[in-house]
Amino acid sequence: MLLIPCPWCGDRDETEFHYGGQAGVPYPERPADLSDEDWGRYLFVRDNPKGRFEERWSHSAGCRRWFSIVRDTVSNEIVR
Amino acid sequence: MRLPEGGRIDRTKPLRFTVDDIEYTGCAGDTLASAMIANGLLEVAPSAYRQRPRGIFAAGVDEPNALVQLDDPMQLATTTELVDGLAAILLSGKGRLIDTPDPTRYDKRNVHCDVLVVGGGPAGVAAALTAGRTGARVILADEQNELGGGLLTENRLLDWLADAVDELDALDETRILTGTTAFGYYDQNFVALAEKHRLWHVRAKRVVLATGAHERPLVFVDNDLPGIMLSSAVRQYVNRYAALPGENIVVATTNDAAYGTAFDLATRVSTIVDSRPEPPRELVRRAQELGIEVLAGAHVQQALGTRRIGGVRVGDRQIACDLLAVSGGWSPAVHLFSQSQGKIRYDERVAAFVADKSVQEQHIVGAANAVYDLAGCLREGFRAGLEAAKRTGFDGSLPEAPYAATETVAPPTPVWFVDGPEDRQFVDLQRDATVADVRRATGAGMRSVEHVKRYTTIGTAHDQGKTAGFAAIGVITQLLGAEAPQGTTTYRPPYTPVSFALLAGRDRGELHDPVRMTPMHDWHVRNGALFENVGQWKRPWYYPRPGEDRKTAVLRECRAARTSVAVMDASTLGKIDIQGPDAGEFLNRMYTNAFAKLKVGHCRYGLLCRPDGMVFDDGVVMRVAENRFLATTTTGNAAAVLDWFEEWSQTEWPDLKVWFTSVTEQWATIAVVGPQARTVLSIVAPDVDCSAESFEFMTFRDVRLADGTPARIARVSFSGELAFEINVDGRHGAEVWNAVMATGLPTPYGTETMHVLRAEKGYVIVGQDTDGTVTPQDLGMEWIVSPRKDFVGKRSYRRPDAVRPDRKQLVGLLPVDPEDLLPEGAQLIAPDTSLAQPVPMLGHVTSSYHSAALERTFALALVKGGRQLIGQTVLAPLRDRTIAATVTEPIFYDPEGTRRDG
Ligand SMILES: [Zn+2]
Numbered sequence: 001m002l003l004i005p006c007p008w009c010g011d012r013d014e015t016e017f018h019y020g021g022q023a024g025v026p027y028p029e030r031p032a033d034l035s036d037e038d039w040g041r042y043l044f045v046r047d048n049p050k051g052r053f054e055e056r057w058s059h060s061a062g063c064r065r066w067f068s069i070v071r072d073t074v075s076n077e078i079v080r
Numbered sequence: 081m082r083l084p085e086g087g088r089i090d091r092t093k094p095l096r097f098t099v100d101d102i103e104y105t106g107c108a109g110d111t112l113a114s115a116m117i118a119n120g121l122l123e124v125a126p127s128a129y130r131q132r133p134r135g136i137f138a139a140g141v142d143e144p145n146a147l148v149q150l151d152d153p154m155q156l157a158t159t160t161e162l163v164d165g166l167a168a169i170l171l172s173g174k175g176r177l178i179d180t181p182d183p184t185r186y187d188k189r190n191v192h193c194d195v196l197v198v199g200g201g202p203a204g205v206a207a208a209l210t211a212g213r214t215g216a217r218v219i220l221a222d223e224q225n226e227l228g229g230g231l232l233t234e235n236r237l238l239d240w241l242a243d244a245v246d247e248l249d250a251l252d253e254t255r256i257l258t259g260t261t262a263f264g265y266y267d268q269n270f271v272a273l274a275e276k277h278r279l280w281h282v283r284a285k286r287v288v289l290a291t292g293a294h295e296r297p298l299v300f301v302d303n304d305l306p307g308i309m310l311s312s313a314v315r316q317y318v319n320r321y322a323a324l325p326g327e328n329i330v331v332a333t334t335n336d337a338a339y340g341t342a343f344d345l346a347t348r349v350s351t352i353v354d355s356r357p358e359p360p361r362e363l364v365r366r367a368q369e370l371g372i373e374v375l376a377g378a379h380v381q382q383a384l385g386t387r388r389i390g391g392v393r394v395g396d397r398q399i400a401c402d403l404l405a406v407s408g409g410w411s412p413a414v415h416l417f418s419q420s421q422g423k424i425r426y427d428e429r430v431a432a433f434v435a436d437k438s439v440q441e442q443h444i445v446g447a448a449n450a451v452y453d454l455a456g457c458l459r460e461g462f463r464a465g466l467e468a469a470k471r472t473g474f475d476g477s478l479p480e481a482p483y484a485a486t487e488t489v490a491p492p493t494p495v496w497f498v499d500g501p502e503d504r505q506f507v508d509l510q511r512d513a514t515v516a517d518v519r520r521a522t523g524a525g526m527r528s529v530e531h532v533k534r535y536t537t538i539g540t541a542h543d544q545g546k547t548a549g550f551a552a553i554g555v556i557t558q559l560l561g562a563e564a565p566q567g568t569t570t571y572r573p574p575y576t577p578v579s580f581a582l583l584a585g586r587d588r589g590e591l592h593d594p595v596r597m598t599p600m601h602d603w604h605v606r607n608g609a610l611f612e613n614v615g616q617w618k619r620p621w622y623y624p625r626p627g628e629d630r631k632t633a634v635l636r637e638c639r640a641a642r643t644s645v646a647v648m649d650a651s652t653l654g655k656i657d658i659q660g661p662d663a664g665e666f667l668n669r670m671y672t673n674a675f676a677k678l679k680v681g682h683c684r685y686g687l688l689c690r691p692d693g694m695v696f697d698d699g700v701v702m703r704v705a706e707n708r709f710l711a712t713t714t715t716g717n718a719a720a721v722l723d724w725f726e727e728w729s730q731t732e733w734p735d736l737k738v739w740f741t742s743v744t745e746q747w748a749t750i751a752v753v754g755p756q757a758r759t760v761l762s763i764v765a766p767d768v769d770c771s772a773e774s775f776e777f778m779t780f781r782d783v784r785l786a787d788g789t790p791a792r793i794a795r796v797s798f799s800g801e802l803a804f805e806i807n808v809d810g811r812h813g814a815e816v817w818n819a820v821m822a823t824g825l826p827t828p829y830g831t832e833t834m835h836v837l838r839a840e841k842g843y844v845i846v847g848q849d850t851d852g853t854v855t856p857q858d859l860g861m862e863w864i865v866s867p868r869k870d871f872v873g874k875r876s877y878r879r880p881d882a883v884r885p886d887r888k889q890l891v892g893l894l895p896v897d898p899e900d901l902l903p904e905g906a907q908l909i910a911p912d913t914s915l916a917q918p919v920p921m922l923g924h925v926t927s928s929y930h931s932a933a934l935e936r937t938f939a940l941a942l943v944k945g946g947r948q949l950i951g952q953t954v955l956a957p958l959r960d961r962t963i964a965a966t967v968t969e970p971i972f973y974d975p976e977g978t979r980r981d982g
Binding site: 001002003013018020026027031032034036039040042043044056058060064065066074075076077078 | 722875
């Protein structure tokens with residue numbers, strides 16, 4: 001059970017959160033202009049590194065705010 | 081036998097117990113195993129696979145043989161506290177599940193602490209003392225019923241221990257948990273502890289692991305005979321329980337520790353067989369003083385005897401004995417350390433895997449850190465306890481250590497196995513796995529202990545390799561001719577078995593999951609509703625009258641809705657209050673159809689899709705004010721839709737001024753459905769003009785009911801009939817429902833009828849007729865996909881995958897025999913398809929019902945290229961028969977929509 005630092009509520013147990021996958025994958029500004037390949041990449045392709053990973057969480061059973069943390073996917077250490 | 085004096089048992093409190101229905105007597109303070117030994121009972125049930133005689137081998141959680149059936153299915157005699165009346169049945173490897181419910185109440189506690197100390201031996205007690213004295217919140221947990229660990233086995237520093245326990249007891253912020261096993265070590269110092277009837281979830285700022293070490297067995301021919309026991313177990317039985325397992329003892333060792341056992345039992349020990357060519361001189365001298373012969377550089381090749389050991393063969397010599405105390409070295413108990421992601425490495429000096437690098441905020445001390453002398457354990461414990469407290473913001477100082485002579489522990493000389501028949505040299509007593517089995521595994525090309533484990537099953541029984549694990553590693557190392565062991569198997573929770581009942585605690589039965597009930601729930605119960613679980617909600621399913629089965633009741637409810645008037649409790653629909661100047665723009669970007677220009681007082685049905693274009697949820701949205709909407713969601717998806725809105729507004733469009741609040745419970749909703757709906761409304765809300773002209777379809781108004789209750793009435797329909805939804809404050813839900821029923825007109829109906837009515841109209845239920853792979857176009861709902869504006873998912877409809885002609889499309893099915901009901905989920909195939917596997921599937925049935933209006937059965941289905949198949953026949957091959965059905969448009973009733981206005 002991770003202890004996740006919500007920037008608004010402080011450290012809380014993982015059960016209060018929803019996982020949101022990789023951070024920094026913005027919704028394309030003009031999806032209509034993208035090629036099928038680029039749109040497909042936005043939809044389906046995400047990094048899956050061994051080590052540090054910037055990812056999104058939502059404190060869904062708390063303040064409902066979304067935020068990003070950097071977590072080591074091997075040790076589960078939350079770096080920031 | 082029981083020694084005349086000594087031990088920590090209470091001889092004034094005799095306890096009666098039975099083993100295999102024979103009565104014995106033990107003492108308070110005994111374990112079942114120590115009481116058995118005191119009664120001369122060493123042999124237990126034969127081994128599970130080869131039916132070889134086996135005896136008590138260990139004294140704790142590492143016991144491989146002494147399994148018993150108690151009230152709980154499979155317990156260790158060595159960890160079972162003796163109580164009066166205990167009835168034990170010896171087990172060969174397997175227990176029996178008990179089929180009566182466990183009446184015990186189990187509980188959970190969640191606690192935070194500054195320092196959690198795991199293990200109450202000398203190092204752990206020392207750590208708890210220095211940490212506790214600083215005022216830090218300390219928890220000290222130990223699996224035994226008494227603190228002391230190895231001190232109780234070795235009879236050392238017992239006065240210091242008693243003082244330390246008194247002091248810890250007196251510390252306000254220190255909690256001692258005996259009889260409590262730390263069995264799981266998870267991320268960020270989250271440690272799970274199992275007390276007998278209580279599960280502890282501990283979040284600790286620092287953890288001190290003082291988990292000790294496990295003594296290892298020796299592998300030689302017939303090393304499984306009863307009367308062969310770990311040397312530390314022999315010492316513990318004698319010193320702690322005054323239970324003597326043998327009169328004429330040989331000690332076989334690879335290291336210093338077993339000498340302590342020999343010295344404590346001096347007059348009964350004839351020989352020490354030490355694998356080391358040059359054992360420490362001081363130990364040899366002391367042994368000789370006590371009249372014990374030391375055979376250096378020697379090892380036991382074979383145990384002699386049939387039901388119990390009678391002697392050992394060492395080289396050419398045979399030495400008689402009735403007990404062989406073995407010590408194959410020590411393995412630090414790095415289980416929790418390793419679970420916490422700590423890295424371990426092989427240390428030649430102590431011939432064991434030791435802690436190398438911590439990942440979490442922790443310390444590992446004492447025997448768990450391969451420090452085996454008492455002075456060293458105390459020193460490490462004191463330091464770690466203080467350091468842990470300091471790291472959490474407290475301060476203190478190191479105490480003077482109690483007297484414990486500094487000892488040098490000489491390195492061991494491991495012996496992995498001996499020359500001789502390998503199928504009688506046991507590596508894993510529980511699995512009856514031998515050196516021969518390991519050789520078969522390495523002979524088959526396996527190198528890694530993980531592979532050998534799975535091939536031989538070594539280490540997979542109840543103790544998960546606590547004794548066998550390292551023995552196997554040693555044998556593999558020698559068979560492969562490797563220099564040093566290459567690695568261990570992965571340590572996973574739980575450290576010792578934990579019952580499901582303990583993990584579940586009170587979260588079982590009614591308390592397994594929260595139950596949500598609408599304000600009208602009591603009425604439904606009183607009026608005989610059967611309920612369906614929808615998420616956590618209890619929804620009325622149908623209301624059978626006496627003598628009615630489901631089909632009859634549902635047909636009656638359907639007829640009422642189509643021919644007179646019926647009402648349903650729709651309060652469980654999710655409701656989200658959406659406010660802000662950009663609310664309209666936000667909804668425009670989320671829903672497939674447009675909302676920005678929806679007029680105040682109007683409603684619109686909307687569809688939500690994921691970016692991949694697949695249908696995610698649907699519902700009616702009302703515009704309550706210029707800057708305020710009320711969106712409804714499906715009952716099961718309310719939380720997910722709220723999360724979805726929050727995600728997009730916060731992470732993609734933070735510039736939009738829009739806010740969301742769940743108001744599901746704030747409203748109670750009553751759907752009044754059927755051609756006579758206006759009659760009901762005219763009584764319940766006499767001031768409202770409900771005529772088709774003045775109260776248009778897909779509009780709503782805020783009104784007052786007959787008794788003055790404020791209500792919001794909407795003209796929406798999920799059945800195709802004239803329908804009104806009366807929404808009131810949840811607190812008025814029951815009384816308004818009563819008022820509606822008091823008109824004497826409506827028939828109450830449940831979810832089953834609701835499903836039939838909507839399916840007759842071809843309205844889909846998200847999650848039943850869709851499964852996350854279905855686009856609006858697949859459902860034939862192109863009409864709701866705006867060609868003008870952009871919205872989440874729109875780009876995906878140009879992907880080649882979205883326009884494949886063989887996508888599964890929603891169609892209707894009419895079974896050729898109008899009485900035949902297709903099972904929901906049934907697979908569909910084309911006629912003349914061979915049933916040889918693999919069978920090419922066309923799709924599957926998503927909804928299927930008897931229809932009162934159609935006077936026959938019908939179904940909805942997702943079928944590849946389904947719209948092209950309209951008019952053709954498909955087959956549903958079932959286990960015992962095949963149902964043929966005609967493919968139709970997915971609308972069966974009133975396709976022109978003439979009934980909407982009543
Ligand atoms: Zn929060």
